[in-house]
Amino acid sequence: MLPRIIFCVAVVLATLTVVLLALISPAARRNHSSKIPSMALSLYIQQPQIVSSDTQSSVAQISGAGAFVFHHTLTEGPEITSRSVGKAQGFIVPIEQFAHSAFNIIYLTFETPDYSGSLSVQANDVAHKENEELTVVGGTGSFAFARGHAIFSNTQRQTYHVNLRLKFPNRSHSIPG
Structure with a gap:
């Protein structure tokens, strides 16, 4: 016993x-959240400059379906002459049946000495407001495993201002920026 x-x-x-x-x-x-590296970027998506009526636009609307396919330039500043840092490409179907489609993604591709890679921004539930807050769902290269928010604001210069707030949960080293 x-x-x-x-x-x-x-x-x-x-x-x-x-x-x-x-x-x-x-x-x-x-506080484990303070150890997660983060980054903030501010960029501009330039609308294509159409020189003549013979030039094809880099924005195509598929008739009937209402889909938008685009290929724009990312720049550091709001002017078209600002330094190019990459491309913004996407395929958006703004029809209610496709609102949560895997196709509704905006790809931001970076080609600079500091950053090389891409970010995937989910474009579901776009309400065509002055400011749209979208979700960053992943990335490659310098932006591998990125998560966060992308705030798209329409400017008066026919461009979009993009504020990116990114977190990198799977990285142990700090990120410049």
Whole structure:
């Protein structure tokens, strides 16, 4: 009988020790979200410049279906002469039946000395408001595993201002920017 009591007391003490260590451990009090590297970028999507009526636009609307296919330039500033940093491409079907389609993605591709890669921005539930907050669902290259938000704002210069707020949960090193 005494060995059984000693065994039960030992189990209770061991369990109590584990619980207390978990509660008072410095690791339990750390804010893990502050360790996730983040990045903020501000870019502009330029509308294509159509020179003559013979030139095809880089925005195509598929008649009947109402789909938009586009291929625009990403720049550092709002002017068309600003330094190009990449491309914005996409295929958007703004019809209610396709609102949650996997096709409704905007791809932002970067080609700069600092960044090389792409971001995928989910374009579901676009309400055609002055400011649209969309979700960044992934990336490649410099933006691998990126998650976050992309706020698209229509400017008066026929461009879109894009504010990106990104987090990189699967990276342990810091990211410039």
